[in-house]
Structure formats: C-alpha cells, structure tokens
Amino acid sequence: MIPEPVRQSLRGRSFAETRSAILDLIRSSGEITRVDLARRSGLTEATISKVVTDLMASELISASGRAQSTGGKPATFLRLDTSRLGAIGIVLDLPHVVIVLCAIDGSVVDLATIPATRDEEPEVVLKRIAAAIGGLLDVNGTTPDRVIGIGIALSGRRSYRGPNPLDWWENMPIDEHLRALTGIDVLLENDANCAALHEFWSGGIPAGQDFAVVYAADGIGAGIVINGDVYRGRSSHAGEIGHVYVDRNETPCWCGRRGCLEVTGTPQAVARRARDMPELFSDLGVDANGSTRAIYAALAERASVGEPREFELITEAAEYVATAVVGMANTLDLGLVILAGPGFAGAGEIYLEAVRGALETTYIRSVHQVEVRLRSVHPNIAALGAASLVLHRRLTPHHMA
Numbered sequence: 001m002i003p004e005p006v007r008q009s010l011r012g013r014s015f016a017e018t019r020s021a022i023l024d025l026i027r028s029s030g031e032i033t034r035v036d037l038a039r040r041s042g043l044t045e046a047t048i049s050k051v052v053t054d055l056m057a058s059e060l061i062s063a064s065g066r067a068q069s070t071g072g073k074p075a076t077f078l079r080l081d082t083s084r085l086g087a088i089g090i091v092l093d094l095p096h097v098v099i100v101l102c103a104i105d106g107s108v109v110d111l112a113t114i115p116a117t118r119d120e121e122p123e124v125v126l127k128r129i130a131a132a133i134g135g136l137l138d139v140n141g142t143t144p145d146r147v148i149g150i151g152i153a154l155s156g157r158r159s160y161r162g163p164n165p166l167d168w169w170e171n172m173p174i175d176e177h178l179r180a181l182t183g184i185d186v187l188l189e190n191d192a193n194c195a196a197l198h199e200f201w202s203g204g205i206p207a208g209q210d211f212a213v214v215y216a217a218d219g220i221g222a223g224i225v226i227n228g229d230v231y232r233g234r235s236s237h238a239g240e241i242g243h244v245y246v247d248r249n250e251t252p253c254w255c256g257r258r259g260c261l262e263v264t265g266t267p268q269a270v271a272r273r274a275r276d277m278p279e280l281f282s283d284l285g286v287d288a289n290g291s292t293r294a295i296y297a298a299l300a301e302r303a304s305v306g307e308p309r310e311f312e313l314i315t316e317a318a319e320y321v322a323t324a325v326v327g328m329a330n331t332l333d334l335g336l337v338i339l340a341g342p343g344f345a346g347a348g349e350i351y352l353e354a355v356r357g358a359l360e361t362t363y364i365r366s367v368h369q370v371e372v373r374l375r376s377v378h379p380n381i382a383a384l385g386a387a388s389l390v391l392h393r394r395l396t397p398h399h400m401a
C-alpha cells in the first residue's frame with residue numbers, strides 16, 4: 001500500500017509563511033496550546049513563542065482558558081480572537097443582496113438584507129450596498145479599518161478576476177467601484193468556491209484534508225479544496241460539474257453536448273421538468289409564472305414527505321448528481337464530499353442518500369472511506385463563504401504560494 005503523502009515541513013520558511021501557517025493551525029484546531037503547536041508544526045517552542053507574540057500583537061489570536069497540565073505551569077489555550085477584526089461577505093442573490101459581517105473565525109456577527117433587481121443601475125445598487133455596510137459597522141461599534149476586506153460571491157462560473165462578473169452588470173468592475181465607495185479592499189469569487197472556503201475556514205478542516213463542496217443554488221457547481229486552497233484550474237472553471245455526462249436519455253444541453261448534469265440534475269432542470277407535467281404542477285399550488293426556486297421548493301417539500309411523483313423526480317435528479325460526484329471523487333481521490341447550498345433545502349436527505357449509496361460501490365471506496373456530509377442549506381451560505389474568502393486570502397496567504 002502506498003503511504004499517505006507527508007505534508008511539507010514548516011522548517012526553513014520565511015517568518016511571514018511560518019506565521020501564516022501557525023495561524024492556520026490555530027484556526028483548524030479551534031483551540032491549541034503552544035506545546036501542541038510546536039509538536040504539530042515540527043517547529044521549536046522558541047519559534048512558536050515568537051510567532052504567537054506577533055499574532056497576539058496583531059489582535060488575530062487571544063489566550064483563553066487553561067489546559068490540563070501534568071505538573072508545572074498550566075498551559076493556556078490559543079484561539080482566534082473574535083472580538084476585534086472582521087470581514088464582510090456579500091451575495092448578490094437577486095431580488096435581494098445579503099451582507100454579513102463575520103468575526104475572523106467566520107462566525108456571523110450581524111447581517112443586513114437589501115432589495116435589488118436586475119432592472120436597476122448597478123451604480124445605484126452599489127451605493128445602497130455601501131450605505132448598508134456603513135450602517136452594519138456603526139450598529140456593531142466597529143470601523144472600516146477593522147474590516148480585513150469585503151468578499152462578493154457571484155453565481156455561476158466565471159473568472160474571479162475577470163471583467164464580466166455578473167451578466168446584469170456587464171463590463172462593470174464591481175470590486176473597484178465598491179472599493180472606491182467603502183475604502184475597503186474587495187475580492188470576487190464564484191459561489192461554489194465561496195461555499196467550499198466557508199466549510200474549510202469555519203468547519204475546522206485542516207489544510208491537509210482535500211475535499212469538495214457540491215454547491216446547489218439554481219444550478220450546481222463544485223468547489224474543490226486541495227492543499228488548503230481552492231483549485232481553480234486554468235481559467236477558474238475547475239469544479240464545473242454541470243457539464244459532466246450523466247444522462248443516458250441524452251437530453252440536449254445549451255453547451256452543445258447532450259446528457260449534461262446542468263439540464264437533468266439541477267434544481268432548475270427539475271423545476272423545468274415539473275412544468276412539463278401539468279397534473280403534478282397543478283398539485284404543487286405554485287403560480288404558473290412562479291420562479292424556479294418557488295417551484296423547486298414546493299417539489300422538494302412534497303418529495304420529502306413521500307409524495308411518489310415528486311419523490312421520483314427529485315430522486316432521479318439526486319442520482320444524476322451522485323453520478324457526477326462519483327466521477328469527481330474517483331478522479332481526485334477525495335476522502336470527503338460536502339453537500340451545501342439552498343438547492344439542497346427541503347430534500348437534502350434524498351441527495352445525501354443517493355450520493356452515499358453511489359459512492360459505496362465505486363472504485364475509490366475499495367481503497368478508502370469517502371465521507372459525505374450534508375451541511376448548511378441556508379441561502380446565506382455563499383455570503384458567509386465570501387467573508388471566508390477574505391479571511392483565507394488575507395490571513396493565511398501561504399496557501400496561495
């Protein structure tokens with residue numbers, strides 16, 4: 001059997017890299033003593049002591065509680081300091097914009113929701129967002145200089161540095177505009193990668209554990225975390241599982257091929273299929289012009305209580321998702337797959353069961369366990385992830401090296 005790879009030693013790194021890696025070890029541990037930091041990093045206690053002093057002076061960590069000691073001076077636990085600094089995450093989840101203020105452990109301090117539609121001028125909406133950020137900081141007794149940055153989660157797959165972040169704001173550099181309005185640094189990322197970074201940053205996942213988050217909203221995408229950072233590929237389209245072949249009926253897809261997950265297994269695709277079944281559709285009690293989300297929510301609710309036609313529709317979609325996940329788990333040798341996002345609300349258990357079942361009989365399962373977790377299905381998860389993006393990029397930049 002091939003042994004698990006040994007992660008690179010921290011010895012011989014620059015002080016900045018060491019500081020970044022130690023902060024990350026404190027993050028993933030929740031709380032940890034100096035002695036354990038030295039043991040787990042392979043660094044001397046003198047080096048740890050120097051880094052810890054620096055992190056405390058920067059108000060990034062604090063000491064709390066006392067660890068059990070086998071004699072001598074009791075050791076203190078170190079943890080992220082959630083009292084001073086924070087990050088802001090935004091999701092443009094029209095017709096609403098959700099803005100969250102998070103502490104540096106990624107937990108929510110406060111949030112604001114403001115209305116915005118596709119018909120409005122982007123400048124007007126951005127000014128409203130900037131004003132809401134100002135209000136959120138005031139109410140919580142904090143100031144822009146204590147905000148490490150603003151992250152924006154964009155739906156769909158597009159370059160996180162690209163010029164076209166949102167179709168309704170074509171050629172609008174959202175990051176530059178919002179930076180000018182707030183004086184705070186702004187980062188952009190797609191929603192699936194944000195969801196993956198939220199799981200990583202707040203879920204206590206260590207940098208050595210590679211995993212993928214399957215994020216469902218109206219569509220489905222995956223955020224893949226390898227060696228403590230999101231894997232983006234050549235053009236930030238890694239994790240685009242929407243165009244994986246899953247359907248033997250060969251439903252045509254707008255991408256030019258047939259049988260894609262995008263047109264068979266996404267909430268959007270399920271809602272479309274329900275529209276083509278008049279009897280079922282009328283039982284849903286949804287307006288004929290209802291949104292994809294409203295139709296899918298009604299379907300999921302009925303499927304979860306065992307209504308047979310609805311259950312069959314969602315189960316079919318869940319099996320398509322499972323097929324795509326199996327391919328990804330085998331290709332990437334994953335030990336952990338997380339399902340998250342509002343598209344799993346209501347019928348998440350059906351997806352969980354389908355994905356677990358499919359992985360049970362696949363190649364990689366003969367080598368090792370593949371854990372599958374169903375996590376937050378709340379619509380705000382992408383906004384929390386956008387704040388985690390800021391924390392991850394700015395506080396532990398060694399992952400990006």
Ligand SMILES: [Zn+2]
Pocket residue numbers: 242243253254255256257258260262
């Ligand atoms: Zn396609």
